[in-house]
Amino acid sequence: MIELEEALELVLARIQPVETEYISLADANRHVLAQDVISQIAMPPFARSPLDGYAYLAIDVDPRPLQLNVVSEIPAGTFSERVITRGEAAKIFTGAPIPPGANCVVRMEDTELMGDKVTISRPVLPGSNIVHKGEEIQEGDILLKRGFYLTPPAIGLLAAVGINQLKVYRRPRVGLLSTGSELMDVGQPLYLGKIYNSNSYTLRGMLQEAGCEVLVIPIVYDQIEDTLDALEKVSEADVIISTGGASVGDYDIMRHALAQFGCDMLFWKLNLKPGTPVSVGQKGKQLFFSLSGNPAAAMVTFELLVRPALRKLAGRSTPEEAEFQVKMAGCFGRPGKQRRFLRAQAVFKDGVIWADLAPAQGSGILRSMIGSHLLVDVPANHGPVEVGELLMARWIADWES
Numbered sequence: 001m002i003e004l005e006e007a008l009e010l011v012l013a014r015i016q017p018v019e020t021e022y023i024s025l026a027d028a029n030r031h032v033l034a035q036d037v038i039s040q041i042a043m044p045p046f047a048r049s050p051l052d053g054y055a056y057l058a059i060d061v062d063p064r065p066l067q068l069n070v071v072s073e074i075p076a077g078t079f080s081e082r083v084i085t086r087g088e089a090a091k092i093f094t095g096a097p098i099p100p101g102a103n104c105v106v107r108m109e110d111t112e113l114m115g116d117k118v119t120i121s122r123p124v125l126p127g128s129n130i131v132h133k134g135e136e137i138q139e140g141d142i143l144l145k146r147g148f149y150l151t152p153p154a155i156g157l158l159a160a161v162g163i164n165q166l167k168v169y170r171r172p173r174v175g176l177l178s179t180g181s182e183l184m185d186v187g188q189p190l191y192l193g194k195i196y197n198s199n200s201y202t203l204r205g206m207l208q209e210a211g212c213e214v215l216v217i218p219i220v221y222d223q224i225e226d227t228l229d230a231l232e233k234v235s236e237a238d239v240i241i242s243t244g245g246a247s248v249g250d251y252d253i254m255r256h257a258l259a260q261f262g263c264d265m266l267f268w269k270l271n272l273k274p275g276t277p278v279s280v281g282q283k284g285k286q287l288f289f290s291l292s293g294n295p296a297a298a299m300v301t302f303e304l305l306v307r308p309a310l311r312k313l314a315g316r317s318t319p320e321e322a323e324f325q326v327k328m329a330g331c332f333g334r335p336g337k338q339r340r341f342l343r344a345q346a347v348f349k350d351g352v353i354w355a356d357l358a359p360a361q362g363s364g365i366l367r368s369m370i371g372s373h374l375l376v377d378v379p380a381n382h383g384p385v386e387v388g389e390l391l392m393a394r395w396i397a398d399w400e401s
């Protein structure tokens with residue numbers, strides 16, 4: 001039985017990021033950048049108007065009202081080289097370039113146009129309502145660094161500076177095995193003694209959200225031969241995750257199957273709950289995680305151990321999330337001898353993050369993950385957890401309620 005931190009060290013030491021590839025920006029969501037991105041242009045690329053109105057050359061002491069001759073019109077997408085001098089204005093629209101000579105924009109609502117003369121009821125000060133060139137991004141800015149996990153705002157930012165090809169790490173390929181002779185797939189009536197396989201569905205979604213390609217082997221019987229066959233089917237995967245058959249029972253064969261498959265076994269059992277009976281093996285470049293079959297336990301150990309491993313494999317610069325302090329909104333009577341991770345909702349009140357525990361904390365209770373944002377880290381041999389107590393916790397993905 002080893003500590004989580006020791007297990008993580010052992011696992012992370014065995015992982016190198018996957019190879020890189022070039023992809024188009026349209027395919028970049030949930031990929032990890034394998035290059036620093038330096039902007040070749042400024043954004044905006046020119047000084048522009050944030051309003052529909054009139055651009056002109058203001059001074060500090062313009063009379064009220066101010067009357068100007070309208071000498072040009074600049075819709076967005078065009079530009080005008082006509083220099084605006086004192087007494088002149090250009091009719092301008094949101095997003096259009098400020099013409100040379102002008103030093104401000106007054107909004108349409110404060111003006112009245114008669115023929116080619118505009119009367120400005122409330123003149124503005126020099127510099128008003130101009131978005132300067134490079135206000136958001138300067139040419140040469142490092143926008144994003146290698147190891148950055150690309151999600152929509154970052155992809156939009158890359159589009160904003162005109163990037164259409166980029167170097168990323170290829171998606172990690174993950175094979176997913178649900179083992180258990182009691183399992184049936186959804187879509188059929190349930191036989192006596194059987195249950196539906198939920199782990200495949202939970203973990204497939206978690207893996208997809210983490211940017212992985214997933215190959216699912218839905219149900220593997222608790223027999224060495226079946227397990228070895230299933231392992232052969234995922235020979236292209238970088239990482240193989242199995243659930244079930246991880247403990248001490250006669251049919252808990254996963255770690256034996258892995259050893260027989262030729263894995264070098266790194267450890268068996270983590271000193272934490274839920275999900276104690278985890279083992280990890282390595283064969284060549286492939287890493288094998290055997291997780292508990294209990295649905296909540298599988299999710300928790302995925303968060304604590306597998307997710308950091310996948311992050312490093314995917315090329316991300318920060319494999320692990322830091323813990324932070326929370327205040328307990330509920331009590332928990334029996335944490336036990338082992339370190340324990342409690343599922344809880346984060347509630348912000350009076351400047352504090354309160355951890356509101358899920359009502360049931362059993363290893364098999366998948367419902368407790370719904371609406372949980374936190375895993376509260378209760379140390380080994382901790383007595384009962386009291387209301388108001390301060391403990392450390394880590395964020396997990398936001399499983400909305």
Ligand SMILES: Nc1nc2c(c(=O)[nH]1)N[C@H]1C(S)=C(S)[C@@H](COP(=O)(O)OP(=O)(O)OC[C@H]3O[C@@H](n4cnc5c(N)ncnc54)[C@H](O)[C@@H]3O)O[C@H]1N2
Nearest residue numbers: 178180197198199244245246247252275276291292293294
């Ligand atoms: N004598 C002992 N028994 C057990 C121990 C122990 O130390 N001594 N440890 C317990 C702990 S802790 C856990 S956790 C479980 C782990 O069991 P396994 O990983 O071997 O998992 P299974 O027995 O195969 O399954 C556990 C539970 O989860 C259900 N299950 C399995 N796969 C799925 C799936 N894909 N979808 C939904 N539900 C699944 C399975 O039917 C069982 O009810 O062992 C304890 N036993």
Ligand code: MOO
Nearest residue numbers: 274275276297363
């Ligand atoms: O380790 Mo197990 O605590 O029941 O999930």
